[in-house]
Amino acid sequence: MFGKSGYQAVPLGDWNQPSINSELYKGTSSNILFSTDAGSSYDYVPKIDDSDLRDKSQGLLSWICSGIVTLLVALLTLVTLPISGWFVLKVVPNYERIVLFRLGRIRAPKGPGVVLVLPFIDQWKKVDLRTKAFNVPPCKIMTKDGALISVGADIQFRVWNPVLSLVAVQDLNNSTRMTAQNVMTDTLIKKRLKEIQTEKLRIEEYLVADINYRTKAWGIEVDRVEMMIEAVIKLPEGSVPGGHLIMPPGVPGLECLSGPLQQMAMHFLSKDATPTQQEAGSIEIVNETTCVSAPTSLHLSVEDLLSAVEVFLSESLVNRVQALYQFNITMSNGTVKTCFLDLSQGTGKAGQGVPCNTPDVVLDMSEEDLLAIFSGNLRPLGAYMSGRVQVHGDLKTAMRLEEVVKALKHQ
Incomplete structure (x- = not known):
């Protein structure tokens, strides 16, 4: 069957062991297309050698007919030059190849450069080699x-x-x-x-x-x-x-890092923001299905929290943080209240409403989560990773809120 059709099986003998080398397939393309082994499911791939464009498995009569038709089309193309040149000459860039089917039979890839495609008998497709x-x-x-x-x-x-x-x-x-x-x-x-x-x-x-x-x-x-x-x-x-922390794929402020480096950076960022020393080599997990609430004994409003924060604001804290935060807080009754914490200049300032200057980071959260963060029951990083806090701006700047939490605990 295969002897008459001109097709042969593709070998699988050297494909038993996978490899992750970037040169995995270097120099194997000609072996894959020109082989005498049998038993592969890819037995419809014709045997074409890059150095010989003839299909040697073609029968004599078929070869004579194909040659006559090809010769006539080539003469017609030559006679109608230069008009036919606009249709038969194709420019192939360096990152592409043209795969040619002449009278239904596959030919070796063409390109880069100028490629001749005969009319009527050639069908071609471009293949992009870029990643x-x-x-x-x-x-x-x-x-x-x-x-x-x-x-x-x-x-x-x-x-x-x-x-x-x-x-x-x-x-x-x-x-x-x-x-x-x-x-x-x-x-x-x-x-x-x-x-x-x-x-x-x-x-x-x-x-x-x-x-x-x-x-x-x-x-x-x-x-x-x-x-x-x-x-x-x-x-x-x-x-x-x-227990264990799952890193999201896109972390604002760390997009330039690859996946493993981004995980490492986030791991050290988590350790820097932790008031207690983590065990070496451990990874913390944030449970995204369980809400962490502030203690019931802590009954504070947003106004009380802002008043408490203003008491301990100082130049040293401003020098450590150097950022202006805006909080969009969703209250228990569904309304949204806006307040700010300015730690960018002077001794700092906290208040309600939109800040005069453009904030460095905008955080969207609920009133319960805000009180939990500043009371130390919910870490900013854990709140962000679990989706309870939406951060608009640089994540590393947002994580410096941990300095404010430390100052509150110290007071």
Whole structure:
């Protein structure tokens, strides 16, 4: 069957072990397309050698007919020059290749530069070789220890074989996205929550290797996988609420850092804002499903809080903070009250209403959360990570509110 059609099977002998090397497929494209091995499901890929554009498996009669038709079209193109030159000459940039189908038979990729495409008998498609990216939508995954998390991912890949990317898969982007989502799900359900948090970089490297192993026959190479843990919906069975911190994917003020560096920066930021020394190597978890309220014995209003804060404002505190904060507070009756804390100049000032100058950070929160933060029962970082406080501005500047909380405790 395959001898008559001119197609041969693609070998899988050297694909048994995945690798995460960026040179994973260097020098293998010609071997994939020109082989005598059998037994692969990709047996429709024709054998084409980059150094010989003829399809040697073609029958004699078919070859003679194709040659005659090609010659006639070439003569017609030559006679109608220069008018035909506008239609048959294609300019291919360095980052693209043209895959040519002449009379239905695939040819070697063309480009870069000027490429001749014969009319009537040539069909062609451009393939972009630049790195592309897509995201895997967040999905809920049950981990090995019973935790329920919402996880997504960003995937970067590039085409290393233009021919395979066209003939081996119909929808390259969608197929790669579904494969990446399945690989990520299959990997994370075998991990515990703590392993996912502490070994994120190693898991990402494994995902790169596994996705490459499953998609190499499509002519693509995955360069990078970055997991994004959106939230911990349910803690592991038997765990105590209040424990490990899940980093959100986008942290204002730290967007320039990569995922692992952003996690490290946020970890040290959390340690700097903590009044007590954390255990070395530990990661704190914020339970996003349990609200932390201020003690019932503390009955303060926003006005009382502002009066208490104004008492201990000083130049030393202003020098440590150097920021102007605006608080949009949602009261228990549903109304919104605005107040400010000016620690940018002088001895500082606190009051109600909108500040005269443009605030450095605007924080949206409820009255209960505001009182909990300034009473020390709710840390600013934990409130932000759990979504109870919305920060508009630089996160690092917002976290300097911890200095005000420390001063209140000291007083």
